[in-house]
Amino acid sequence: MLVIALDTSTPAVTAGLVALDDGTPRPLAERVTVNPRAHGELLMPQLLDALAEAGHRLGDADAIVVGSGPGPFTGLRVGMATAAALGQACDRPVHPVCGLDAIAAQAAADGPLLVATDARRKEVYWAAYDAARARTTGPRVQRPADVPVADLGVAAAAGEMAEALGVPAVEPRYPSPVGLVRAAREVLLSGAEPEPLVPLYLRRPDAATPGPRKSVVPGRGAR
Template identity: 45%
Template sequence: MLLLALDTATPAVTVALYDADGDRVLATADQLDARRHGELLLPSVDRVLGEASRTLTDVGRLVVGVGPGPYTGLRVGLATAEAFGAALGIPVLGLCTLDGIAYATGLDTPFVVATDARRKEVYWARYADARTRVGDPAVDRPAELADEIVGMSSVGAGARLYEDTFTGLRTDLAPDLSAAALARLAAEKLAKGEDEDFLPPRPLYLRRPDAQVPTHYKVVTPT
């Protein structure tokens, strides 16, 4: 079975085609550009399929990172995955983007993953090992985390931005997600029958939207 994995929850626009039966990555495309998710994603999908000499109709499952991430970029990947899923009539499996970054580390000791949430904040989560998240992802200012992550290894672009807080930064590990890791993680869960671990393909924002529906309207007509 072929898995097509993609993620746009971070500045990385990443796509991978994975052969679950053969346990191998057939092709990948990874680009860093926080402003061009919509322009880069579909050409990346085409390039990956072309390099593997496959078409979309060969894909048996779609895997998509659900974040956490900024609204604009995150929705590009999710909308694309859902559109492909609906057109092809195949399942769309959601996974936490931070889990994909964690899985790629291969670490077997506790650590933290942090990505840039902008506004001087990070999206982050703790892990017991590369496959086991401890608690839910959160968004916080780095200074608020200092006591919780002291002495722990850390990975991710968010950790690199705030090295004074993430003092256990592992610069030897990739800071950004590759869809290849997301695909491998999904394939492992499918092989183990861990279907309940997949998330709906819906965005994990963690923040409230900036735009709010007014609750108090000013009366401008005569009473």
């Protein structure tokens, strides 16, 4: 099985082609560029470069996985919209994957794990995992000082904000194509229908619906 993997939920623009043989993801080619301002410009060119390096075309893929966040609205929607368009154009299933799960799936650590990425506003997106990398808590968004690290009993932390949590930091810092596919491995191999492509924002949008306009006409009792 060939799987296209995309993620734009972090500052890293991630695209690649992964072979899922006998349940073990194997990277064929990937491109990862850390540039939080260029998700839209880099994602498709990187994917096409990776496909060319692997000797495949878009239509050769059997499925697509895409990071569904948590992440900032602007970057996250680039990857999800691109994956949805590719799935429709190539008639392939598109599976959303929590980006924190993808990092945890490839973390170089034993035992319980914490994963944290940058949520901006001096906050982190985080989730906790057991030794088998099943998610036990989260995802949530909080200030690093408010994350209950001691209560979670974790031995290490991964993700770009791992150093802010006061436990040993391990790789990776960002989701990789193999990590995305590994996190979605069971559903990919089962042939189950994909979950809806719903982004994990974890915050209310900054924009608010305008309230009623204030009247500029003087009241009846005005003189």
